[in-house]
Amino acid sequence: MKIATFNINGIKARINALLDWLDEAQPDVALLQEIKSVDENFPRELFEERGYNVETHGQKSFNGVAILSKLPLEDVTRGLPGDDSDEQARWIEATVVGKQAIRLCGLYLPNGNPTPGPKYDYKLAWMERLHARAAALMASEEVALMAGDYNIIPQDEDAARPEAWQKDALALPESRAAFRRIVNLGFTEAFRARNPSPGQYSFWDYQAGSWQRDDGIRIDHLLLTPQAADLLLDCQIDKDIRGREKPSDHVPVWVELDL
């Protein structure tokens, strides 16, 4: 089963690029972030006619996450637990059943800039809630993964110019520590587990010719519970997508699991 995460930066602007990638890459599941659409305006028919089931958790203009799956999506829940007053659409969960069941969590973690400030406070608070959900997932001993745009550069080797990110919410020690604390519950960060070399990125800014200069960062991650990590066959970044027409600033990252 091939499961991908992809921050598409707007479903309306990305529909052609997204459909082309789906037709080629043929993921069984795609966890999407930044759909920037309300549920009613998400073009679900375009995916359904390609054999995907569609579940969305959208909001107007900003954020928004979705799951596309060739297998039925069961037990869908929306919103990260822990703060009923949080109205930002950044979390969706569902179960699909292949050879065995897997719980899928799609997430769009807050950017957090500028620091310090309320947006950074929100990021850290959101990560505290994520830690709680992650701990519960770990305790359940399920085959599960949490994948999406984490807005975290885990280590200096995950940025072309780490010095440029030193004081950024994506790389501050407190951000990295919060991410490590979640991984250290026992998760396997799939890409790093299979690809030790530095210089591999999932985001290149639209500005200042970042793509042309390969000035990227790796911020889109798939975290696997031990039960899922045991099934890990492969993990890759579809880098070439970034060089196409009207690309997102992120590219897909995917795992192949033996289920």
Next chain:
DNA sequence: ATGCCGCTCCTCGAGCGA
């Protein structure tokens, strides 16, 4: 130090992103 670029919307300028 700032903006670069791109997306969105009660759209022609501003908020947001990373």
